[in-house]
Amino acid sequence: MRDRILFTDLDGTLLSHHDYRPGPARAAVERLQASGVAVIPVTSKTGAELGPIVAELGLRDGWVAENGAEIRWPGPAAPTVHGTPYDQVRAGLAAAAAAAEVTVRGFGDMSDAEVAALTGLTLSAARAARTRAYSESFVVLHGSVTALQGELRRRGLRAVRGGRFLTATGLHDKGTAVRAILARLLPATSWAVGDAPNDAPMLAAVAHPYQVRRPDGTWAQLDVAGVIRVDGVGPAGFVEVAERLLSQVMAG
Ligand SMILES: [Mg+2]
Structure with a gap:
């Protein structure tokens, strides 16, 4: 090395x-x-x-x-x-959003074309971006990110901010x-x-x-x-x- x-x-x-x-x-x-x-x-x-x-x-x-x-x-x-398996992250994000009265839209809710339009990625690159194993990138359409963070923490998850999206992950x-x-x-x-x-x-x-x-x-x-x-x-x-x-x- x-x-x-x-x-x-x-x-x-x-x-x-x-x-x-x-x-x-x-x-x-x-x-x-x-x-x-x-x-x-x-x-x-x-x-x-x-x-x-x-x-x-x-x-x-x-x-x-x-x-x-x-x-x-x-x-x-x-x-x-x-990482925490993707299905578990998605389910936890949905439950946390409901509890915090926040509306989110994740890559799993979007088509390849929608992700491509939001990001400027090509369709095939958008498909690769949606091929997630351990985390969910999302946008908040309505409600408080702080409240959402609290509800995510109660479920062993967190959200981090990247350049364009929030991403829900396990505690890593x-x-x-x-x-x-x-x-x-x-x-x-x-x-x-x-x-x-x-x-x-x-x-x-x-x-x-x-x-x-x-x-x-x-x-x-x-x-x-x-x-x-x-x-x-x-x-x-x-x-x-x-x-x-x-x-x-x-x-x-
Ligand atoms: Mg960056």
Whole structure:
């Protein structure tokens, strides 16, 4: 295993919030990997979505899907699952919404075409986004998110906010998975980069946490000690973080 790991969020960080493309981040990923840095995506995306992205970017050191629910290790090791099965998450979300008098609409209630229209994903990418194993992404149409959070907690669930949606999950987060990877792979140092509140637990778990700007030019308010804000939006910010990491590698 590599001495250095960079954990990265995908949507709004390594990939553009608007077109889901890596842009300049693609070359940065290549340089990182050529310099012996493991780049591990840690995302709310599903395993079905990650397959083609990992292949396209040439990532080879594993991945984390659905906000920490599932870890795929490099090599033949069996996946590690922290997630709650999708049907259980859906049922718990429905019960919590009814108790909190909140109206929600989840990916399981939507067609591929509806998800594509909401996200700008292609139809096939929307289908992969709806192929969920451990979490449900949803919008709140009416009612209080705070009340919903309380009712979810009573049912052993929580909702985290990503770039576009809330996502209901079991009591794991991106940090759960990052800590498990660090404990098993024991890198000399760890970096992470993200853009949204669901990245905070991942950032808090590493030695060098970084935050990129959102498309509106602001940084999300994250309660993470020592987090460094870079100027670039999304992939441009990822490139800045990669350059800092590469200069550390060069310095030995
Ligand atoms: Mg993001």
